[in-house]
Amino acid sequence: MEQLTVVKIGGNVIDDPAALTRFLTAFAGLPGTKILIHGGGKVATQVAEKLGIQTTMVNGRRITDQSMLNVVTMVYGGLVNKQIVAKLQTLDINAIGLTGADAGTVLAHKRPVKDVDYGMVGDIDEVDSGRIQAFLREELTPVFAPLTYSKTGDLLNTNADTMASAVAVDMVRHNEVTLVYCFEKKGVLSNPDDDNSVMPDLTPAVYDEHKAAGTINKGMIPKLDNAFQALRSGVSRVVICHADELATAVIHGAGTTLTL
Numbered sequence: 001m002e003q004l005t006v007v008k009i010g011g012n013v014i015d016d017p018a019a020l021t022r023f024l025t026a027f028a029g030l031p032g033t034k035i036l037i038h039g040g041g042k043v044a045t046q047v048a049e050k051l052g053i054q055t056t057m058v059n060g061r062r063i064t065d066q067s068m069l070n071v072v073t074m075v076y077g078g079l080v081n082k083q084i085v086a087k088l089q090t091l092d093i094n095a096i097g098l099t100g101a102d103a104g105t106v107l108a109h110k111r112p113v114k115d116v117d118y119g120m121v122g123d124i125d126e127v128d129s130g131r132i133q134a135f136l137r138e139e140l141t142p143v144f145a146p147l148t149y150s151k152t153g154d155l156l157n158t159n160a161d162t163m164a165s166a167v168a169v170d171m172v173r174h175n176e177v178t179l180v181y182c183f184e185k186k187g188v189l190s191n192p193d194d195d196n197s198v199m200p201d202l203t204p205a206v207y208d209e210h211k212a213a214g215t216i217n218k219g220m221i222p223k224l225d226n227a228f229q230a231l232r233s234g235v236s237r238v239v240i241c242h243a244d245e246l247a248t249a250v251i252h253g254a255g256t257t258l259t260l
């Protein structure tokens with residue numbers, strides 16, 4: 001089976017133009033077929049604030065009312081996605097920018113209201129990996145914004161880590177998939193105050209211990225839940241690493257590799 005690398009890039013890197021350029025250059029240089037999923041939460045928060053719209057996050061998810069949905073659609077589906085696509089074109093990657101609504105690639109439903117009303121937040125039902133594979137066959141590199149669509153024709157805001165995991169899992173039908181989460185730290189740290197305390201590998205049991213001790217917290221919890229879910233669902237390798245170490249992580253191993 002052909003190798004495929006699915007890469008997710010987080011919002012703190014997207015917010016730093018020099019770091020984003022370094023990352024995209026490394027992404028462009030990866031061997032074989034690849035897909036990029038980007039976040040952009042930090043930029044969305046800044047733009048919303050300029051428009052007088054306040055951000056509320058619950059369990060790492062953005063409460064998305066209609067005005068916030070308009071902001072994230074403009075920021076993720078427009079500004080961030082198209083800036084990345086344009087940059088990749090100059091790096092000789094024929095990128096095609098997509099939301100989950102484009103070509104019907106990622107269908108979701110609005111998250112039901114239980115304790116929290118997240119508003120227009122989407123939980124993924126279906127990824128059309130056959131369609132994504134068709135883009136790859138045409139030598140196009142899909143670049144996904146973290147937006148999905150519903151059967152009722154609404155756009156929905158979906159966490160980018162979740163989107164990366166769902167796309168990677170469905171692509172297992174066609175490829176041997178490596179999933180890499182890139183962000184601004186060197187990997188999963190055993191001590192969040194020490195940037196050099198990277199754990200080279202991580203099992204669910206050790207993850208649970210760190211979660212209980214509070215040394216793995218905040219955004220790292222949903223990231224790792226998504227990452228372990230991908231590994232359990234047939235993705236061959238899942239790595240969490242610094243954006244500057246993407247090439248090393250894919251080829252030789254850097255950052256944190258998850259094992260079951």
Ligand SMILES: Nc1ncnc2c1ncn2[C@@H]1O[C@H](COP(=O)(O)OP(=O)(O)O)[C@@H](O)[C@H]1O
Nearest residue numbers: 010011012183185187188189215216217219220
């Ligand atoms: N043990 C840990 N190791 C690394 N990062 C951690 C850890 N615990 C919490 N974090 C936090 O998790 C964040 C990554 O999650 P998130 O902000 O959702 O990233 P992204 O922008 O990639 O989506 C890091 O910026 C860091 O502050």
Ligand SMILES: CC(=O)N[C@@H](CCC(=O)OP(=O)(O)O)C(=O)O
Nearest residue numbers: 011039040041061062158159160
């Ligand atoms: C529902 C939900 O929370 N969606 C995320 C999508 C962006 C994202 O995940 O961006 P990062 O990877 O940069 O955090 C949000 O709006 O913040």
